[in-house]
Amino acid sequence: MAKELASRSEDYAQWYQDLVIKADLAEHSAVKGCMVIKPYGYSIWEKMQAALDKMFKDTGHSNAYFPLFIPKSFLELEEGHAEGFAKECAVVTHYRLKADPSRPGKLMVDPDSKLTDELIVRPTSETIIWNTYKGWIQSYRDLPLLINQWANVVRWEMRTRLFLRTTEFLWQEGHTAHATREEAIIETEKMLDVYADFAENWLAVPVIKGIKTANERFAGAVETYCIEALMQDGKALQAGTSHFLGQNFAKAFDVKFTSKEGKLDYVWATSWGVSTRLMGALIMSHSDDNGLVLPPKLAPIQVVIVPIFKTEEEHQAIIARAEELVKSFRAKGVSVKFDDRDTHRPGWKFAEYEMRGVPIRLGIGPKDLEKGAVELARRDTMEKNSVPFDGLEDRIVQLLDEIQQNLYTRALARRTDTAHHVTTWAEFEAALDKGGFVYAHWDGTSETEQRIKEKTKATIRCIPLHNPKEDGVCILSGKPSTQRVVFARAY
RNA sequence: CGGGAAGUAGCGAAGUUGGUAUCGCACCUGCUUUGGGAGCAGGGGAUCGCAGGUUCGAGUCCUGUCUUCCCGACCA
Numbered sequence: 001m002a003k004e005l006a007s008r009s010e011d012y013a014q015w016y017q018d019l020v021i022k023a024d025l026a027e028h029s030a031v032k033g034c035m036v037i038k039p040y041g042y043s044i045w046e047k048m049q050a051a052l053d054k055m056f057k058d059t060g061h062s063n064a065y066f067p068l069f070i071p072k073s074f075l076e077l078e079e080g081h082a083e084g085f086a087k088e089c090a091v092v093t094h095y096r097l098k099a100d101p102s103r104p105g106k107l108m109v110d111p112d113s114k115l116t117d118e119l120i121v122r123p124t125s126e127t128i129i130w131n132t133y134k135g136w137i138q139s140y141r142d143l144p145l146l147i148n149q150w151a152n153v154v155r156w157e158m159r160t161r162l163f164l165r166t167t168e169f170l171w172q173e174g175h176t177a178h179a180t181r182e183e184a185i186i187e188t189e190k191m192l193d194v195y196a197d198f199a200e201n202w203l204a205v206p207v208i209k210g211i212k213t214a215n216e217r218f219a220g221a222v223e224t225y226c227i228e229a230l231m232q233d234g235k236a237l238q239a240g241t242s243h244f245l246g247q248n249f250a251k252a253f254d255v256k257f258t259s260k261e262g263k264l265d266y267v268w269a270t271s272w273g274v275s276t277r278l279m280g281a282l283i284m285s286h287s288d289d290n291g292l293v294l295p296p297k298l299a300p301i302q303v304v305i306v307p308i309f310k311t312e313e314e315h316q317a318i319i320a321r322a323e324e325l326v327k328s329f330r331a332k333g334v335s336v337k338f339d340d341r342d343t344h345r346p347g348w349k350f351a352e353y354e355m356r357g358v359p360i361r362l363g364i365g366p367k368d369l370e371k372g373a374v375e376l377a378r379r380d381t382m383e384k385n386s387v388p389f390d391g392l393e394d395r396i397v398q399l400l401d402e403i404q405q406n407l408y409t410r411a412l413a414r415r416t417d418t419a420h421h422v423t424t425w426a427e428f429e430a431a432l433d434k435g436g437f438v439y440a441h442w443d444g445t446s447e448t449e450q451r452i453k454e455k456t457k458a459t460i461r462c463i464p465l466h467n468p469k470e471d472g473v474c475i476l477s478g479k480p481s482t483q484r485v486v487f488a489r490a491y
Numbered sequence: 492c493g494g495g496a497a498g499u500a501g502c503g504a505a506g507u508u509g510g511u512a513u514c515g516c517a518c519c520u521g522c523u524u525u526g527g528g529a530g531c532a533g534g535g536g537a538u539c540g541c542a543g544g545u546u547c548g549a550g551u552c553c554u555g556u557c558u559u560c561c562c563g564a565c566c567a
Contacts, residue, residue: 013561032558088566124567157566158492165567238567277567308526347527354527365526375526491567 007289012233019283020162023292023356026279033160033167040356041279043300045170048278049150051202051297052172055194061146061174066128068152069119074127078252084219085123088156092119121154126220126245126271129175130253137177137267139258144187145177163280164237164491171275177267179259181246184268185223188244191272192225195240203278204295204407205229205285206415207239208437208486210462215446215453218271222246228461228486230415231284234435236461236488239281242272280491286380286407292357293379295407296400303329303336303396304358305374308346308365318364321389325362325374328393334400354379359403360396380406421484428475428487432458437488441481443474452476452487461486 005022006014020026025041028034037045053063069092076082096113100106122128129147136142150172160166174191178184192209199207207227217224221243229239250256250266257267286293296302305325307318322338329336339349346363353361363375368386376387380403387395418436422428431438442448442460452475453459463485472481 017560028559030558084566153567155566158564159562159566169567171567241567273567275567310525342525345525345527345529347525347529349528350526351528363526367526 005289005291008232015289016280016284017162019287019292025283025292026162028162031167033157035162035166037170037276040300044282044294044298045276045279047298047300048198048202049172052194052198052274053148053150055198056148056172056174059146059190059194061148061176063149064147065149065151066122066125066132068122070122070125070128072118072120074131075120077127078220078248080248081126081220081252085155089123090121090154090156092121122151123153123155124271124273125149125151125153125173126175126249127253130249130255130269133175133177133267134253134255137255137257140179140260143177143179143257143267144183146174146187147176148172148174161280161491163276163283165277169276171273173271173273176270177250177255178269179257179267181268184246184270185244188223188225188242188270188272191270192227192240192242195242195272195274196227198274199227199229199239199278199281200408202295202297203239203282203285204297204404204411205239205281206408206412208462208464210464210467210486212241212462213446213449213460213485215449216459218243220245220248221271222248225465226462228437228488229281229285230411230418230437230488231281231491232414233284234418234489236437236490237277237281237284238461238490239278240272240274243270245269245271285411287357290382291355293407294357294359296359296404299357299359300335301337301353301356301358302334302400303360303362304349304353305336305338305362305364306346306349306353307338307340308363310366314366314369317366317369321369322364325389325392329396332393332397334393334396350377359400378403380410422475423472425475429456432456432487432489435489437461437486439484440475440487441470441472441483442485443477443479443481445477448474448477448479456489458487458489461488461490 005018008015024038026035026037029036075085093115094109094113095115096110097107098110100108133145137145152168152170154168157165157167176187178187196207196209199205207229209225209227212224212226218241223244225242226238227240229237231237247266247268249269255267256264258264282298283292286295305322307315307322309315309318319340326336326338350361357379359379361377368374371386373386373388374392375384377384415437418434419439420431420436421439422431428438428440449460467483469482470484473479474481
């Protein structure tokens with residue numbers, strides 16, 4: 001009724017927007033390109049943060065916090081980095097307002113408050129962090145330095161979409177410093193593994209781990225690793241990146257250390273990040289035309305109990321039973337909500353929790369009490385079954401795990417089913433139009449990649465790690481190639 | 492930032508050649524209801540995105556501006 005969505009098949013983009021709004025995840029703000037993340041959406045993000053934060057800590061990292069503002073002069077120091085971000089920076093040029101003498105009650109920028117060194121609102125923090133690290137690192141004993149920060153960043157995007165691309169977004173950025181090139185590369189790959197682990201085991205989103213081509217590489221990086229996910233409409237989404245920065249930033253910010261052998265050398269660096277874009281990946285991987293579908297591990301509410309009754313006697317009996325269930329579920333670590341609001345009827349609640357993606361719904365009414373059972377509805381399959389109270393909490397724990405697995409399996413099957421291996425240009429174009437990852441030979445040049453992008457809007461998502469070698473010819477140039485790379489149209 | 496579309500009550504929409512705003516849902520009250528978004532009756536809520544202008548009179552015409560959506564260029 002009031003909350004219907006556009007269908008995925010008719011208008012995928014509209015479906016996505018409707019869903020974000022109607023599942024109460026986020027809304028547009030009064031500020032162009034910026035969103036308000038609503039409590040329900042934010043609680044999902046908090047669960048992601050908690051899981052990732054633990055993974056970072058478990059791999060030896062500590063959190064810290066660096067300034068929102070970066071002096072413009074810092075951003076200029078690493079050439080590639082400067083070029084990459086120059087076009088999308090918000091710049092603070094003044095530090096004060098004053099009453100506008102020509103418009104009573106209005107404010108104006110005080111021209112006397114002009115900053116001599118303008119400040120950039122961070123689009124990423126490499127520069128301020130490497131400026132800081134210079135003071136922290138003198139010896140090999142100070143290494144490795146393993147820092148993460150949770151922060152907001154601003155990139156002045158021309159075209160925005162809730163969660164997928166907004167002017168301001170939330171993320172974490174890890175910045176590490178190492179004594180050797182090898183150690184930095186190990187770190188880069190380790191954090192990519194953390195991201196892949198998180199994507200697959202928490203988001204239930206299968207990802208391809210790979211390396212970006214030069215065209216797609218992070219500005220200032222020597223090598224960019226990524227995890228690429230496939231959305232239901234057949235488009236790819238970069239879900240996380242991990243960069244081997246070489247000595248680029250160490251040289252730009254003059255960060256040297258004395259080795260055990262007494263030699264002075266620049267340190268080796270990595271940076272890695274995932275953002276609230278993961279919310280978009282989560283939404284577009286599992287949800288359906290009835291609304292959001294959440295993997296149990298990230299669902300703010302895993303089980304909702306909806307009472308159904310006519311008389312107050314029935315109501316009281318249900319409350320008694322429901323409270324027992326809540327207690328036993330919580331004892332098993334299951335997050336459960338008993339929705340005893342009398343302001344909404346059961347049917348309304350069913351629809352509402354479906355829209356919000358709650359993995360399991362239990363309906364309890366007089367008929368169930370009589371049978372000693374509940375009506376259990378699974379959000380992922382929309383199946384309904386009567387399940388006895390006896391042993392219910394164990395069944396729930398098991399079922400949550402089953403749902404988590406099912407979402408992953410389903411997403412993986414979709415990715416596998418839509419994957420194409422092509423050899424000719426005609427096949428390539430046809431495959432792109434169908435959607436999904438397209439494995440094709442490429443001659444390895446940026447020029448060819450660029451031409452393919454211009455002709456088809458598809459990009460090389462990545463060169464998969466441990467990619468099997470296979471002789472072939474480039475789909476566009478016909479030149480020899482030693483491996484297939486992954487193409488797709490992307491978000 | 493270029494091209495297109497849109498903005499009227501919380502949401503979705505109607506509004507004729509300019510004459511002071513209508514409908515559905517939602518909301519509030521009451522009664523009846525409650526196993527898939529309840530029914531009936533009554534009620535409240537809009538300076539028509541914002542700022543100017545034309546006019547006796549502007550939701551409607553003109554100018555500017557903000558925001559959103561779609562398509563491009565750019566990007567997580």
